Amino acid sequence: MQRGTPYCWGSNDFGQLGDNTTTDRRRPSRVLDLTDATSIVTGENDTCAIQSATAFCWGYSGYGLFQNGGGAEYHRPTEVPNLVNVTAISTDTSTLCVASDGAAYCWGYLANQQVYRDQEKDTPVQGLTNVSAVTSSETCAIDNLTAYCWIGSDGEPFRVRGLDNVTAISASPNTTCAISYGAAYCWGSNTFGQLGDGTTTARHEPNRVPGLSNVTSISTSSDSVCAVSSGEAYCWGSNRHGQLGDGTTTDRHSPNRVPGLVNVTSISTDSTATAGSTSPSDNNATTCAVSDATAYCWGSNGYGELGDGSTTERHRPTSVQAP
Structure with missing residues (x-):
């Protein structure tokens, strides 16, 4: 907006x-x-x-x-x-x-x-x-x-067991995350490491995501998660379309900082089903964040959802073109 x-x-x-x-x-x-x-x-x-x-x-x-x-x-x-x-x-x-x-x-x-x-x-x-x-x-x-x-x-x-002073919650079909006392907690499926605890073991109750503090925003998709910690963006989980923003397509099992973004105030990641596929790993996936009052997006771009005027997949944050 x-x-x-x-x-x-x-x-x-x-x-x-x-x-x-x-x-x-x-x-x-x-x-x-x-x-x-x-x-x-x-x-x-x-x-x-x-x-x-x-x-x-x-x-x-x-x-x-x-x-x-x-x-x-x-x-x-x-x-x-x-x-x-x-x-x-x-x-x-x-x-x-x-x-x-x-x-x-x-x-x-x-x-x-x-x-x-x-x-x-x-x-x-x-x-x-x-x-x-x-x-x-x-x-x-x-x-x-x-x-x-x-x-x-x-x-x-x-x-939800074990969480107090909850200030944000995000849920996908497979994974749920919340912010409690400024810390990130996730639970549910962990096939792609989206719980951020360094494993691929599913958790049936909130599990603290290590390495993050002063968390102010968190967002889940079906197989990846992103958060804002102390004004910096971090993502983890599936990276099939570069939605983690680190310049690779390598899955990450723990929080990985998104380079090039400072003073981040919000972040959102999402995935949508690919036509003809039933596997979450085939989903289109896009992430966007606001950094220094500027919008950036990365990941899938088949419909122009990165807003950069192209349909080219991006594995690093790309600024959204001004209206």
Whole structure:
């Protein structure tokens, strides 16, 4: 975002760039109608933002994500109705979660079950009253600085063991990470070393990521993780498309500093399925960060998602071209 105005680039098959077209963009394209957004999140085929404590989404609305029903496409932002005081939002194309008036709500495709939203009698996730963050790929939330996760629409949230003073949480289909007292913790699958503990052993409870302190941002994909530690960017896990940003395609089992970035304030990594493949190792993968108030991206670039005007894969941070 630039002064509250969101910009998007990359694949636009379903209008997820919000410019009222379905044309892919290799450079940032202004999202229509939003001029004072405070946050923005992306799914594989949809995008959502918060403006004036209101949720807006665009792109593919499968499983009734944006309205009551499913299947429609929206090529520019549309308000998600009947939500007030929205403070957090997360989408992964099949599930949408929001924090609204302190409560958490999720709908879409949850735990292999399609859950349509009933706007007339929305039911919040049980027991959460002061939610500050939500995730949708695996449903988790932060409530009163405590991490909770749950399964399905009727699942009761369980407290994530051993974590207090949680300030951020990120969940992918295979791995979840959180920040607790400024330290990074991860758990779940570890096939590519994405838990950052120097092994490929899966962990069923939070495991501290060594070597990181003063962690302020963390992001998970299906097989890699990135974080900001003391103003520097670190990534680890799968590196098939250079998404770790170290100039190689070598997997890393522990945090590896991304060279060339200073004063990093945020970082995000994500992966999307490659057509015809069922292996996570074949996923397209891209990472972006803000360094010295400038956006940089690296990794897969088949749809122009690095925003550098090309479709060339990059293994080091590349500055996003100005709109």
